[in-house]
Amino acid sequence: MTTLASGIDLPESPTIGNASVMVACDLDRTLIYSANSMALQCADSSAPSLVVAEVYEGAPLSFMTRAAWNVLERLVHHAVFVPVTTRTVQQFRRVNIPGRDRGYAVTTNGAVLLHDGVPDPAWSKFIHDSVEANCAPLQEVHERLLGPARPPAILRGRVAEDTFVYSIVNREELSADYLEELREWCQERGWTTSLQGRKLYCVPSPVTKEAALAEIRRRQPVDVLLAAGDSRLDAGMLRLADVATRPAHGELHQDGFQRANLSVTSATGIMAGEEILHFAAAHLPALQRALEN
Ligand SMILES: [Mg+2]
Known part of the structure; x- marks a missing residue:
């Protein structure tokens, strides 16, 4: 039992x-x-x-x-x-x-x-406030993921409802080292990463299912x-x-x-x-x- x-x-x-x-x-x-x-x-x-x-x-x-x-x-x-x-x-x-x-x-x-x-709306406000208090701003993560210094494997990206950012990637060219560096960088700033198919997500830690x-x-x-x-x-x-x-x-x-x-x-x-x-x-x-x- x-x-x-x-x-x-x-x-x-x-x-x-x-x-x-x-x-x-x-x-x-x-x-x-x-x-x-x-x-x-x-x-x-x-x-x-x-x-x-x-x-x-x-x-x-x-x-x-x-x-x-x-x-x-x-x-x-x-x-x-x-x-x-x-x-x-x-x-x-x-x-x-x-x-x-x-x-x-x-x-x-x-x-x-x-x-x-x-x-x-009450839930949206609660999430917005916890992100603001605990995480680096979206713009900073957006710049890291999609700015000019990004590797060629990061093809293009999108911001989802002013909350998180994801990019379409070339999986064949995407290195494990890059993913690990990004994961650590995000973690230090209160963000998490996830790779699903051709999409690489960077999401504020309080935003969870x-x-x-x-x-x-x-x-x-x-x-x-x-x-x-x-x-x-x-x-x-x-x-x-x-x-x-x-x-x-x-x-x-x-x-x-x-x-x-x-x-x-x-x-x-x-x-x-x-x-x-x-x-x-x-x-x-x-x-x-x-x-x-
Ligand atoms: Mg799924």
């Missing part, structure tokens, strides 16, 4: 009785996948049916398997589903998945709390928090959760990230997304029964 952080006794089986469950799920490369990241292992002729989860400038950009979509469509009625993403609000609104505009969502890596699609998620749990108490994510920006959320899962790909997988309460998918790519939703469903007895019928 395992006792969860919330005081709930977790039986050896994954079922958590009738406890209320919050499912907090990262989006990109955890729940939804671009063509470049879906990494299908099967022959084209036996590929799973896919659903478009994001359209960008009129063309499909992100996908889920149809099976994953079907589980999520039901899951949102059996659990408190919280999408959690580093995307900006605008980028988040392109993602069309069940439960997107219902209840809480976390965007901008935790700087913005959406409730029924509307940003919460787990802080936003803890606030949601404070406002909407649940017995069990289940979280899923693939990158270093998800690590705190996985630590905070009573039950955690991550795909067998991405930054945390490369880091060999493990926790006692963490399970790792057997699948990779978009099939891991499907497995994560089945993992969540296994913790929701009523949903599990509905899926079996």
Whole structure:
């Protein structure tokens, strides 16, 4: 018998009785996948049916398997589903998945709390004040990441909602030494770094998914928090959760990230997304029964 952080006794089986469950799920490369990241292992002729989860400038950009979509469509009625993403609000609104505009969502890596699609001004002010008190100014980090002294592997960049900065990088040319120097430089200034696919993020330390998620749990108490994510920006959320899962790909997988309460998918790519939703469903007895019928 395992006792969860919330005081709930977790039986050896994954079922958590009738406890209320919050499912907090990262989006990109955890729940939804671009063509470049879906990494299908099967022959084209036996590929799973896919659903478009994001359209960008009129063309499909992100996908889920149809099976994953079907589980999520039901899951949102059996659990408190919280999408959690580093995307900006605008980028988040392109993602069309069940439960997107219902209840809480976390965007901008935790700087913005959406409730029924509307940003919460009190949370934004709280984050703004903690960043101002604890971190070097955005302009200083922007200059370091994207100024004239940047290496050629840093191609171009963008500021996300006046909160953090990221750059599109050439992974082949990006050296481990540069990444480590940048990480240390940022750490000394109250910032953190994360490399995900072709995007290198520099984010103020108080802007975290787990802080936003803890606030949601404070406002909407649940017995069990289940979280899923693939990158270093998800690590705190996985630590905070009573039950955690991550795909067998991405930054945390490369880091060999493990926790006692963490399970790792057997699948990779978009099939891991499907497995994560089945993992969540296994913790929701009523949903599990509905899926079996
Ligand atoms: Mg991700």
